[in-house]
């Protein structure tokens with residue numbers, strides 16, 4: 001990445017900020033763009049002041065003004081937690097559609113390679129298990145999750161059309177549940193929810209009976225996959241996620257063990273259209289990118305818990 005210049009849209013978010021760090025570590029210059037819709041200035045703390053780092057505050061739906069040469073555009077901008085996109089439905093649809101098109105136009109104008117952050121949610125409540133990239137998915141287009149799922153499906157279609165019709169070099173990554181430091185404690189996702197509950201000695205709020213499954217990838221592993229994909233010549237979608245699948249009940253026990261605390265399991269209603277099972281088939285990532293996750297859940301949880309402990313004085317307060 002030495003001598004390259006990367007634009008990271010959504011750079012003040014959880015994944016975006018880790019990606020900026022990794023790109024700087026690899027010797028690239030980085031322009032992070034964000035409007036702080038769900039991101040935070042705090043996530044830029046370790047980035048501000050690093051040589052080669054710039055931040056531009058912009059809503060990518062309104063347009064994108066980035067000066068100078070650009071080699072890579074990573075489009076990570078979008079609310080990502082089910083609570084966030086339920087509260088920001090129109091913003092989510094617009095950033096996935098208009099925002100993605102503005103990002104593609106930037107890549108086209110500068111001859112940059114474009115990477116779209118898509119999601120396992122394009123598979124909806126999957127009828128195929130584990131999910132491979134050839135599966136078209138089972139999405140309810142009018143349900144509460146549709147604003148996110150369909151925006152990402154549209155973004156994939158748009159990205160593919162820009163590749164076919166405009167000759168833009170594109171990459172599509174389907175990201176599965178990812179966790180780590182800088183998630184927002186109250187973004188409603190299960191990792192910060194359970195870690196916060198464990199640290200406060202509260203009960204774990206399991207939605208439904210807790211037999212639904214997820215597979216959790218540590219953010220460092222994900223970012224490595226993003227960089228490998230960007231540098232490859234793979235244009236079709238690639239799943240990036242950790243294949244270690246577990247029920248949400250098992251996950252609560254893993255958090256309890258790692259944090260050394262937490263109360264009993266209490267059950268709350270299962271959100272509508274909550275996928276019953278999710279596990280990535282990472283054959284493509286393994287064979288085409290030489291990628292696979294390296295950080296075990298126990299180690300990733302330790303890092304994440306230690307992060308939430310350090311912010312316990314302010315944002316982690318109940």
Ligand code: NAD
Nearest residue numbers: 010012013014015035036037038039060076077078080178
């Ligand atoms: P996040 O909410 O922490 O980060 C998203 C960032 O995008 C935020 O900083 C937000 O302010 C910014 N943003 C949103 N709309 C914008 C706009 N119109 N203009 C400029 N900036 C805007 O979420 P995250 O978990 O870091 O997710 C990053 C990306 O990865 C998203 O595209 C998400 O869909 C995708 N993804 C994440 C996961 C995961 O488990 N974290 C799973 C699948 C896909």
Ligand code: UDP
Nearest residue numbers: 082188189190191193205206207212248274
């Ligand atoms: N979940 C839960 N308790 C919580 C938050 C989430 O049981 O406090 C469940 C949720 O219903 C889903 C899983 O945990 O089945 C993962 O939820 P998350 O919002 O983290 O991500 P999703 O995979 O649904 O996008």
